[in-house]
Amino acid sequence: MLPISLTLINEAHSGTLIRLKTFPISMHRYFFSKLSAFYCISILQFLLLTLIGLRLVPLIVDSPPIDYEQILTLLPMGLFICLSAVCFAAIFAAMVNSFEQAIVVGGGINIILAALSGFMVPFDIMPEALQNIAQFSPMFWSAQLIKLNMVDTPFIESGTNIIKLCLFSVMCLAVSSLLFSRKIRELLWN
Numbered sequence: 001m002l003p004i005s006l007t008l009i010n011e012a013h014s015g016t017l018i019r020l021k022t023f024p025i026s027m028h029r030y031f032f033s034k035l036s037a038f039y040c041i042s043i044l045q046f047l048l049l050t051l052i053g054l055r056l057v058p059l060i061v062d063s064p065p066i067d068y069e070q071i072l073t074l075l076p077m078g079l080f081i082c083l084s085a086v087c088f089a090a091i092f093a094a095m096v097n098s099f100e101q102a103i104v105v106g107g108g109i110n111i112i113l114a115a116l117s118g119f120m121v122p123f124d125i126m127p128e129a130l131q132n133i134a135q136f137s138p139m140f141w142s143a144q145l146i147k148l149n150m151v152d153t154p155f156i157e158s159g160t161n162i163i164k165l166c167l168f169s170v171m172c173l174a175v176s177s178l179l180f181s182r183k184i185r186e187l188l189w190n
Contacts, residue, residue: 001106004038004086004093008183009102018187031180035090042082050074074149077158080165081142087169088138090176094183113139138168 011017020030054066092109096102114120116130117139123131134140141161148158 001089001092001110002102003041004035004089005096005102005106006099007034008093009096009099012097012183012187017184021184021187027180027184028177031090031094031177035086038089039082039086042086043078046078046082047075050078070149074146077145077149077162080162080169081145084138084142084165084169084172087172087176091172091179094176094179113137116140117143119143138165141165141168 008017011020021027050071054071058065089106092102092105096105116126116134116137118126118134119139123134123140126134141164145158145161145165148161
């Protein structure tokens with residue numbers, strides 16, 4: 001959330017977005033091109049963290065490293081996980097107007113979603129009410145995809161979570177597009 005938000009905030013404060021409004025380009029195309037770049041960066045981060053988590057960490061803790069084949073099965077899931085993360089971040093990038101807002105909102109949302117996903121607090125020991133709320137969290141769906149992969153569940157069984165992530169991504173793109181359009185309309189020359 002933070003890199004996308006900070007980039008748009010810098011572009012708004014520096015006048016870049018206003019200057020781009022005068023060019024014969026679609027601002028939506030510009031916005032989606034920017035999100036595509038962040039999507040590629042997100043995929044690279046996913047790959048790097050996956051390699052560290054599945055190859056380097058086992059070496060540090062003296063356990064057998066995970067097979068590269070299993071790492072490759074994570075890649076298709078990573079594409080969907082990164083897509084939903086970037087699309088969700090785009091909402092906040094188009095919504096916030098200052099660095100402070102980006103840090104507070106981005107950090108707060110990430111901590112809440114991580115706590116509900118089962119990454120911070122094991123899902124099995126959460127109160128039932130939180131378990132029910134977690135079922136609606138995109139980070140929970142992502143965690144489930146990764147967990148299913150780690151126990152060699154066939155990829156097709158992950159389909160429900162992939163569909164949820166895709167629908168969530170489309171919804172987030174639509175909302176972020178509307179918010180970005182509003183932000184662009186409100187920009188004025190200083």
